[in-house]
Amino acid sequence: MDQPFDDDAALIDVYSPADGAREIQMTPDKAAFVKALHSLCGDNMITDSARLAVYETDGLTAKRRLPWIVVKPGTIAEVQAIVKLCHTHSVPIVARGAGTGLSGGAMPHDEGVLLSLARFNRVLSVDEAGMTARVEPGVTNLGITAAVQHLGLYYAPDPSSQIACTIGGNVAENSGGVHCLKYGLTVHNVAALKVVSPEGDIYDLGSEALDAAGLDLLALMHGSEGMLGIVVEVTVRLLARPPSVCVALAAFADVASAAKAVGDIIASGILPAGLEMMDQLAIRAAEAFVHAGYPEEAGALLLCELDGTPTDLKRLAVRMEALLRDSGSTGVTIAWDEAERARLWQGRKAAFPAVGRISPDYYCMDGTIPRRALPDVLNEIGALSTAFGLRVANVFHAGDGNLHPLILYDANKTDELQRAEAFGGRILELCIERGGTITGEHGVGAEKIDQMCIQFTDDERTVFFGVKACFDPTGILNPGKAIPTLSRCAEFGAMHVHRGQEPHPELERF
Amino acid sequence: MSDSTSILRDQVAQAAGRSSPLRIVGGNSKHFYGNPQPCEYETLKTGIHSGVMDYAPEELMLRVRAGTPLAEVKSLLGQEGQMLGFEPPDFGGNATMGGVVAAGLSGPRRPSAGSVRDFVLGITLLTGDATVLSFGGQVMKNVAGYDVSRLMTGAMGTLGVILDISLKVLPRPGEELTWCRRADAAADESLLGQLRRNGLGLSATATVGDRFYVRASAEADVEGDVVDGALWDRLANQQLSAFEGGNLWRISVPRTAPTFMEQAAVVEWEGALRWLLDPAEDPRQTFAGAGVSGHATLFRSDEGDRDDRFHPLDPLVGQIHRRLKQQFDPVGIFNPGRVNWYSNAN
Numbered sequence: 001m002d003q004p005f006d007d008d009a010a011l012i013d014v015y016s017p018a019d020g021a022r023e024i025q026m027t028p029d030k031a032a033f034v035k036a037l038h039s040l041c042g043d044n045m046i047t048d049s050a051r052l053a054v055y056e057t058d059g060l061t062a063k064r065r066l067p068w069i070v071v072k073p074g075t076i077a078e079v080q081a082i083v084k085l086c087h088t089h090s091v092p093i094v095a096r097g098a099g100t101g102l103s104g105g106a107m108p109h110d111e112g113v114l115l116s117l118a119r120f121n122r123v124l125s126v127d128e129a130g131m132t133a134r135v136e137p138g139v140t141n142l143g144i145t146a147a148v149q150h151l152g153l154y155y156a157p158d159p160s161s162q163i164a165c166t167i168g169g170n171v172a173e174n175s176g177g178v179h180c181l182k183y184g185l186t187v188h189n190v191a192a193l194k195v196v197s198p199e200g201d202i203y204d205l206g207s208e209a210l211d212a213a214g215l216d217l218l219a220l221m222h223g224s225e226g227m228l229g230i231v232v233e234v235t236v237r238l239l240a241r242p243p244s245v246c247v248a249l250a251a252f253a254d255v256a257s258a259a260k261a262v263g264d265i266i267a268s269g270i271l272p273a274g275l276e277m278m279d280q281l282a283i284r285a286a287e288a289f290v291h292a293g294y295p296e297e298a299g300a301l302l303l304c305e306l307d308g309t310p311t312d313l314k315r316l317a318v319r320m321e322a323l324l325r326d327s328g329s330t331g332v333t334i335a336w337d338e339a340e341r342a343r344l345w346q347g348r349k350a351a352f353p354a355v356g357r358i359s360p361d362y363y364c365m366d367g368t369i370p371r372r373a374l375p376d377v378l379n380e381i382g383a384l385s386t387a388f389g390l391r392v393a394n395v396f397h398a399g400d401g402n403l404h405p406l407i408l409y410d411a412n413k414t415d416e417l418q419r420a421e422a423f424g425g426r427i428l429e430l431c432i433e434r435g436g437t438i439t440g441e442h443g444v445g446a447e448k449i450d451q452m453c454i455q456f457t458d459d460e461r462t463v464f465f466g467v468k469a470c471f472d473p474t475g476i477l478n479p480g481k482a483i484p485t486l487s488r489c490a491e492f493g494a495m496h497v498h499r500g501q502e503p504h505p506e507l508e509r510f
Numbered sequence: 511m512s513d514s515t516s517i518l519r520d521q522v523a524q525a526a527g528r529s530s531p532l533r534i535v536g537g538n539s540k541h542f543y544g545n546p547q548p549c550e551y552e553t554l555k556t557g558i559h560s561g562v563m564d565y566a567p568e569e570l571m572l573r574v575r576a577g578t579p580l581a582e583v584k585s586l587l588g589q590e591g592q593m594l595g596f597e598p599p600d601f602g603g604n605a606t607m608g609g610v611v612a613a614g615l616s617g618p619r620r621p622s623a624g625s626v627r628d629f630v631l632g633i634t635l636l637t638g639d640a641t642v643l644s645f646g647g648q649v650m651k652n653v654a655g656y657d658v659s660r661l662m663t664g665a666m667g668t669l670g671v672i673l674d675i676s677l678k679v680l681p682r683p684g685e686e687l688t689w690c691r692r693a694d695a696a697a698d699e700s701l702l703g704q705l706r707r708n709g710l711g712l713s714a715t716a717t718v719g720d721r722f723y724v725r726a727s728a729e730a731d732v733e734g735d736v737v738d739g740a741l742w743d744r745l746a747n748q749q750l751s752a753f754e755g756g757n758l759w760r761i762s763v764p765r766t767a768p769t770f771m772e773q774a775a776v777v778e779w780e781g782a783l784r785w786l787l788d789p790a791e792d793p794r795q796t797f798a799g800a801g802v803s804g805h806a807t808l809f810r811s812d813e814g815d816r817d818d819r820f821h822p823l824d825p826l827v828g829q830i831h832r833r834l835k836q837q838f839d840p841v842g843i844f845n846p847g848r849v850n851w852y853s854n855a856n
Binding site for chain 1: 566567568569570571590591592614620621624625627628637641643644645647648649650651652653654655656657658660661663664665669680681682684699703706707708709710727729762763764765766767779782783803804805807820821822823824826827828830831833834837838851
């Protein structure tokens with residue numbers, strides 16, 4: 001094998017780029033590590049700051065940090081060798097798919113290796129009869145469906161970033177989407193994983209069978225944010241396309257009556273494939289952007305998708321329309337053909353970029369609450385919006401109570417980002433107070449670390465650290481994410497109590 | 511209908527102090543399942559901790575204490591036109607919800623609706639050092655922290671005492687029918703494909719001897735005789751004569767795998783679950799071969815002292831199991847020996 005670094009001078013070049021932007025203290029151990037890593041990765045290793053900058057953030061662009069080194073292996077054996085080397089030298093590893101995550105889960109470690117799995121982009125096999133597909137972790141969510149749709153099959157979870165996000169990242173965050181209420185999250189649609197341990201060994205969890213021997217480590221791996229192992233292969237379950245689909249668009253005077261309609265539909269025994277809500281600001285932004293034909297005067301609207309057999313669906317659609325009207329809807333449109341359904345969905349799917357047009361920046365939150373708390377929580381978010389002086393648009397998965405308040409701010413204005421983050425933190429705390437959770441589908445990552453201190457007790461967080469240690473005893477996988485240390489929570493708690501004594505607690509942090 | 515958290519916690523604390531093993535028992539309906547435990551072990555009775563804590567039909571959410579009888583839950587949900595999607599067996603009618611979740615056994619609807627763990631939203635857990643911890647929650651989507659609730663599902667009470675469980679429930683489907691016809695592997699497989707493609711609510715299958723049974727929406731036009739749907743309950747509880755024998759093995763395989771297809775006494779789950787009666791050899795040997803995926807469990811045995819009933823684990827996975835056991839139950843008081851996942855042989 002080539003040994004390109006045969007003297008220390010050459011080594012220094014590797015991590016001290018000409019522009020001198022970054023300086024990493026080089027120890028003999030680090031020098032040896034870089035040399036060995038380069039001999040494993042060759043051209044698929046990035047160390048100059050210009051190219052490293054591509055990896056400095058994921059979908060949570062407010063948080064940025066340059067990685068020390070980026071590697072882009074192409075085979076499982078290479079991943080194993082890289083991980084083994086990192087383990088030997090105690091170098092942290094952050095795995096990354098497409099970098100579309102919204103909680104900073106793939107935010108690099110400045111003294112660590114960022115392991116890009118982007119080259120793992122092949123669909124390895126499709127089992128039509130068994131209705132599974134074995135894919136590499138860098139295959140995009142939509143890429144799976146693209147590979148099987150000629151068989152009348154599809155992969156159900158559909159996060160909004162599905163055109164770009166990878167299945168490996170979906171497993172790491174246990175991603176959802178608009179069809180979770182009926183078809184589940186990533187954890188419900190994955191049959192098996194191939195995992196590289198932090199020591200560089202490989203093991204399998206699950207199989208194409210419907211259960212596996214031992215504890216359910218397959219479930220545990222979902223949503224573990226790259227902190228327990230590195231997923232190098234995913235076997236997903238596929239579903240048959242439903243034969244018939246319809247979408248109802250219902251306008252309401254306000255969010256509370258729309259929320260009541262959601263409860264009425266579900267209590268009636270209808271399980272919608274998707275059930276989404278938008279508030280007035282979101283409706284107007286979406287309408288101005290894509291002209292989906294949404295009623296701009298409405299205070300809220302619901303999009304309700306049903307699927308099933310044609311006969312069953314006709315019957316259900318009649319019931320649903322009656323339910324919507326009885327719950328106070330001021331207008332219901334039902335779309336049956338594909339083009340019309342796509343038009344109705346378009347406004348919802350374009351809601352985030354649409355909000356991006358009416359504000360220089362926005363901050364997307366991800367709390368989940370029991371649905372019955374919806375009207376109250378939305379009112380309180382409205383009050384907080386006034387208190388913080390920042391507008392908020394609400395677009396969310398109403399069927400499962402998963403809120404996505406979009407806080408509008410301008411990063412160029414003094415303190416607006418900080419205010420937006422403080423506002424977001426208050427929304428998450430509100431979700432916990434109402435019996436919900438700080439994250440429904442985006443993950444904790446680097447973003448919601450402080451709120452983890454509120455949602456869980458010291459004992460519970462200690463268990464999380466214990467669980468991590470069972471998989472990663474030396475703690476090299478994505479350190480510092482998802483679970484706050486006891487001391488960090490102690491500091492956060494102290495700040496909390498102090499804030500509580502102020503008349504405008506939420507503004508007191510700065 | 512009472513909260514007995516403090517009683518259970520005190521008992522665990524005392525047992526931990528003495529390093530004295532506890533056998534966790536709900537309704538004792540699944541006493542036959544898992545490796546036998548010495549009768550001198552002290553019993554921790556979760557049946558005293560019972561009652562529905564929250565049920566919101568419009569939220570599709572149910573929260574119950576572990577000792578709540580499954581029968582009570584089924585009846586409560588039935589009144590609202592809802593059900594447990596995983597159709598758990600009750601083995602004689604005394605099963606409790608804690609036992610249902612701890613054993614993680616799902617019924618006939620599993621391939622179409624999901625397994626026990628798929629419906630678990632959150633749990634409250636009593637760990638080996640007598641602390642009460644909550645994981646997950648009462649909402650449908652929750653990715654805060656590791657998914658400890660699902661880890662406890664199917665853990666056979668070896669990692670802690672489940673105090674209460676929050677579950678997603680489902681509306682009952684529209685009218686379903688059960689058809690019976692002469693089993694014919696190719697024709698049956700083609701029928702399943704047709705039912706799936708046409709969205710006709712395929713929700714259970716079974717091959718028993720030369721008969722093939724299928725349950726689907728009443729809308730489906732299946733060639734065969736319509737029979738009583740009570741069959742599925744008897745199947746889930748293994749009350750059919752086809753299950754009678756000395757050693758009953760549960761074989762979980764990919765649905766279309768050839769493994770034991772011929773020898774199986776009963777095949778469920780669209781092919782993915784197969785039951786073997788008194789095989790000449792330990793069926794686990796078959797899985798040692800390359801390319802054969804799945805696992806086998808000795809589900810019931812008349813050899814009372816068999817203590818290797820569960821499938822061996824891959825060495826690395828076994829190591830993680832031992833560490834998790836150490837983490838949640840450091841003194842080793844919960845159901846010692848009930849499973850063979852934590853031994854060094856794995």
